[in-house]
Amino acid sequence: MTEDVDRHNSKMAKKKVARDKIMATKTEEKGLVIVHTGKGKGKSSAAFGMIFRCIAHGFPTAVVQFIKGGMDTGERNLITENFSDLCEFHTMGEGFTWETQDKSRDIEMAQAAWAKAKELIRDDKHRMVLLDEINIAMRYDYVDVAEVVEFLQAEKPPMTHVVLTGRNAKDELIEIADLATEMELLKHPFRSGVKAQAGVEF
Numbered sequence: 424m425t426e427d428v429d430r431h432n433s434k435m436a437k438k439k440v441a442r443d444k445i446m447a448t449k450t451e452e453k454g455l456v457i458v459h460t461g462k463g464k465g466k467s468s469a470a471f472g473m474i475f476r477c478i479a480h481g482f483p484t485a486v487v488q489f490i491k492g493g494m495d496t497g498e499r500n501l502i503t504e505n506f507s508d509l510c511e512f513h514t515m516g517e518g519f520t521w522e523t524q525d526k527s528r529d530i531e532m533a534q535a536a537w538a539k540a541k542e543l544i545r546d547d548k549h550r551m552v553l554l555d556e557i558n559i560a561m562r563y564d565y566v567d568v569a570e571v572v573e574f575l576q577a578e579k580p581p582m583t584h585v586v587l588t589g590r591n592a593k594d595e596l597i598e599i600a601d602l603a604t605e606m607e608l609l610k611h612p613f614r615s616g617v618k619a620q621a622g623v624e625f
Contacts, residue, residue, distance in 0.1 A: 456575055473584075
């Protein structure tokens with residue numbers, strides 16, 4: 424037993440030396456373009472986790488929701504009721520496209536959301552700006568991915584993080600991202616007849 428512990432401790436000590444050496448080379452700080460995509464659940468949840476981290480550090484942030492409409496959500500309520508001084512929250516969508524069934528109105532709302540997003544990103548007081556479900560707006564060409572890519576490359580302030588969520592992220596966006604995560608679906612309760620529930624989905 425003692426021999427196993429000694430072997431383990433020796434192995435971990437070597438790992439720490441190697442890890443510390445790697446970490447010593449990571450000195451740059453920059454605002455990141457972060458993409459959460461994929462069919463699995465958790466894209467927006469993970470993004471809001473980062474927003475809450477920024478809030479906890481006292482960093483000004485902003486959220487623009489592109490698709491989600493007037494649905495009551497826990498994260499929006501928590502932010503608007505308790506942290507409105509640190510996070511601007513703009514719900515610009517009117518629901519998913521199959522609910523609105525009005526393409527011209529969807530495009531109009533997506534364009535308005537994109538205009539607000541650009542305004543918030545340009546303001547370098549924001550440490551992080553979350554563009555929730557913008558990938559869906561780009562998937563349906565309500566917002567031009569080329570314009571989004573060009574804007575992020577040309578106008579995003581150097582220290583501002585921008586998080587873009589939603590299924591089917593365009594390849595052009597992933598190409599310029601600093602961090603891109605694909606949520607893989609393994610199981611989902613919907614398939615067993617379980618509806619969306621407060622605290623899990625909203």
